[in-house]
Amino acid sequence: MNETTTISRTARAAQATDTDVLFAPYRLGPYTLRHRIVMAPLTRSRARQPGNVPSSLAACYYAQRASAALIVSEATQVSMQGQGYAWTPGIHSREQVEAWQRIIQAVHQADGLIFNQLWHVGRISHPALQPDNMLPVAPSAIIPEGKAFIENERGEGELVPFVRPRALNIEEMPYIVAQYERAAINARAADFDGVEIHAANGYLLDQFIETGTNRRTDTYGGSVENRTRLLFEVAEALIRIWGPDRIGVRLSPMGKMNDIHDDQPETTFGYIAERLSDYHFAYLHIVNPAIEQMQSGKEPDPRALRMVETIRKKFKGTLIVAGGFEADTAARWIREGKADLIAFGRKFIANPDLPERLRIGSPFNADDPTTYYGGGEKGYTDYPSLAQDRGEQPKACVDQRWR
Ligand code: PHB
Numbered sequence: 272m273n274e275t276t277t278i279s280r281t282a283r284a285a286q287a288t289d290t291d292v293l294f295a296p297y298r299l300g301p302y303t304l305r306h307r308i309v310m311a312p313l314t315r316s317r318a319r320q321p322g323n324v325p326s327s328l329a330a331c332y333y334a335q336r337a338s339a340a341l342i343v344s345e346a347t348q349v350s351m352q353g354q355g356y357a358w359t360p361g362i363h364s365r366e367q368v369e370a371w372q373r374i375i376q377a378v379h380q381a382d383g384l385i386f387n388q389l390w391h392v393g394r395i396s397h398p399a400l401q402p403d404n405m406l407p408v409a410p411s412a413i414i415p416e417g418k419a420f421i422e423n424e425r426g427e428g429e430l431v432p433f434v435r436p437r438a439l440n441i442e443e444m445p446y447i448v449a450q451y452e453r454a455a456i457n458a459r460a461a462d463f464d465g466v467e468i469h470a471a472n473g474y475l476l477d478q479f480i481e482t483g484t485n486r487r488t489d490t491y492g493g494s495v496e497n498r499t500r501l502l503f504e505v506a507e508a509l510i511r512i513w514g515p516d517r518i519g520v521r522l523s524p525m526g527k528m529n530d531i532h533d534d535q536p537e538t539t540f541g542y543i544a545e546r547l548s549d550y551h552f553a554y555l556h557i558v559n560p561a562i563e564q565m566q567s568g569k570e571p572d573p574r575a576l577r578m579v580e581t582i583r584k585k586f587k588g589t590l591i592v593a594g595g596f597e598a599d600t601a602a603r604w605i606r607e608g609k610a611d612l613i614a615f616g617r618k619f620i621a622n623p624d625l626p627e628r629l630r631i632g633s634p635f636n637a638d639d640p641t642t643y644y645g646g647g648e649k650g651y652t653d654y655p656s657l658a659q660d661r662g663e664q665p666k667a668c669v670d671q672r673w674r
Pocket of ligand 1: 314471
């Protein structure tokens, strides 16, 4: 090797941005990801009414973001009973499946990969969102703190107090699993590339897992084996449909969303992480409060940070971590082996071409929280890409015949 080569190599290394590590390819189940940047599941509440059918705008929105290594779709209710917010899409009706098919087609045409996040909200709902105005269901009849987001008589979104949910009878449990099963079959019919089991953020599966919401005395409550029974029943049902390597699981250990709480999170989530390893799933995806604390300049809760380390140790497989990462921390976490992939949420809302921006170190568009939920194109499909900033025409991605 001559001296010139050595120098230019060194110069190149010095030039290399810190985020380069985010751009190493990665093998995820049967898929080869181009890089390490995942689009996190994001509720956008824009499904067409009646029927909670994803709109043609969603095809545009997801296709614009197809440069993500993997898109995890917005949380999608597995049944009418599984709905907890106005205008979220489902995957339980024929019309919904046909709409998703067109969305997936648009994503695949743009060379993207997309998993469907399967969602049952349990008690985080309201009779106004339930079939025949019935009570939402839960492991135990405990009212959550906070409010439900419903559509009022004027067709507007409104926050209303939660009601006391109905505790599920043990005889009903196979029918809960069946709701996930039907949704997973539908997700295959829609040509999704995989599914993610939403067991995070205080929704139904998490309500069973964590002690604060589960006071059952039958085989679905008490011990950690019992509290995680529903999760593993769902997981096993889905493996029969998708195989393990196209399934991801999302957990939020130490999260507090939707009034969720566990008396012994280390034991509970350590157990789940260890058991999940045996299934050889595509990935485990965690969202943890320490990330947001760290990024906002606060001292991260050491227990929450330790929890991520525990999970990394106990789970033998691909780990995706989410929770408000900035570029430099994301790269550091990959470099230090704390995560294999990083999921970005809010940054993907405002930056359809987020991977490119991270790669070249370009500034980000700011996101507008007033357009997160509900509405149309504004704050959904109208965030500019770098290509548009350079004067290139955006591709018209909405099929006008599809309304
Ligand atoms: C929400 O709609 O606010 C929402 C949905 C799913 C989550 C978190 C938040 O995991």
